Amino acid sequence: MRIVSLAGGIGGARFLRGLRTAAPDSEITVIGNTGDDISLYGLRVCPDLDTVMYTLGGGINEEQGWGRREESHVVKEELAAYGVEPQWFGLGDRDFATHIVRTQMLDAGYPLSAVTEALCARWQPGVRLIPMTDDRAETHVVVSDERGRRAIHFQEWWVRLRASVPAEQIILVGADQAAPAPGVLEAVAAADAVILPPSNPVVSIGTILQIKGIREALESKTVVGVSPIIGGAPVRGMADACLTAIGVETTAQAVLELYGTPLVNGWLVAEEDAGVALDGVEVQARPLIMHDVPAAADIARAALDLAARLAGGAGVPASPDAQREAAGTGTEREAAGTGTEDAR
Numbered sequence: 001m002r003i004v005s006l007a008g009g010i011g012g013a014r015f016l017r018g019l020r021t022a023a024p025d026s027e028i029t030v031i032g033n034t035g036d037d038i039s040l041y042g043l044r045v046c047p048d049l050d051t052v053m054y055t056l057g058g059g060i061n062e063e064q065g066w067g068r069r070e071e072s073h074v075v076k077e078e079l080a081a082y083g084v085e086p087q088w089f090g091l092g093d094r095d096f097a098t099h100i101v102r103t104q105m106l107d108a109g110y111p112l113s114a115v116t117e118a119l120c121a122r123w124q125p126g127v128r129l130i131p132m133t134d135d136r137a138e139t140h141v142v143v144s145d146e147r148g149r150r151a152i153h154f155q156e157w158w159v160r161l162r163a164s165v166p167a168e169q170i171i172l173v174g175a176d177q178a179a180p181a182p183g184v185l186e187a188v189a190a191a192d193a194v195i196l197p198p199s200n201p202v203v204s205i206g207t208i209l210q211i212k213g214i215r216e217a218l219e220s221k222t223v224v225g226v227s228p229i230i231g232g233a234p235v236r237g238m239a240d241a242c243l244t245a246i247g248v249e250t251t252a253q254a255v256l257e258l259y260g261t262p263l264v265n266g267w268l269v270a271e272e273d274a275g276v277a278l279d280g281v282e283v284q285a286r287p288l289i290m291h292d293v294p295a296a297a298d299i300a301r302a303a304l305d306l307a308a309r310l311a312g313g314a315g316v317p318a319s320p321d322a323q324r325e326a327a328g329t330g331t332e333r334e335a336a337g338t339g340t341e342d343a344r
């Protein structure tokens, strides 16, 4: 089975870890968001690609959800001692190495997709990770503050300001000129199922969908989405600030309508959002909190089963290994009310 999943950072990466467990024999292609990318201290930083790569490769800081585990911050301290800006973006020493390698390869002329493949040779994420585009398309946010009305980089709004200043507009600068990276449209064309994980609907999934040709390619496929909004709030982070900026309510219903048809065919919502409905979309309510990998795998399995049913297929039989792995932390899973039986 060939599966394509879009992905932002934390929500995407945690879902993908479940997807890999749920479908161990499938070929999974991940189209990663690069709208968050930023150049800092002369280095190209791709936060979402790295979160996916580190999470699936076992190098992630689990508590934080981004960055490397066993990290130190000597370089950051030294930069601060020189008064170098910005000081609000936290890059650890181990993480710096990734950005150095990436920048070196980009400067040598390799496209980001080739660089990402090279970085993944070390991390072995078990999926094929492709940036949405090799071109520069960066999310900027229009804000009004003491310096007037101006556009700032998404990271400055998200990390420095913690989205506390209202976003008047969220713009993907360079979107008109950006083409899907090599392999993106091919993977979509060959996919049996496409998954929209519970990533930020505006600045992760919404950004990928703005790259020419990607939305259109997805519209002809069986697409199942997982709601990142539960009971009127994001599970973590500040996605509500992004939704408000584009005039969309922070509800599972409004996000479904934002994606809309013919893009989405199936939509997983949490049990408290069981009333969500849209013509032409099959909505299924189930536990959607990714407490751990087995819980994420249960959600992924439900998404794949729904996709298979919508495509008229027989469903994805879980391998015995996957079932054993999914059963790993049974108590926690039961506490969260996410039994595999829900997915079948």
Ligand code: GDP
Pocket: 007, 008, 009, 010, 011, 012, 013, 048, 051, 198, 199, 200, 201, 203, 204, 205, 226, 227, 228, 229, 230, 233, 234, 235, 236, 237, 239, 288, 289, 290, 291
């Ligand atoms: P980011 O790029 O690091 O912000 O990560 P993503 O865009 O991939 O994901 C952020 C979204 O993930 C947020 O809107 C959260 O609500 C959502 N999210 C995080 N954890 C969970 C979870 O356990 N379940 C669900 N349904 N959504 C989650």
Ligand code: CA
Pocket: 008, 009, 033, 036, 047, 048, 203, 204
């Ligand atoms: Ca992100």
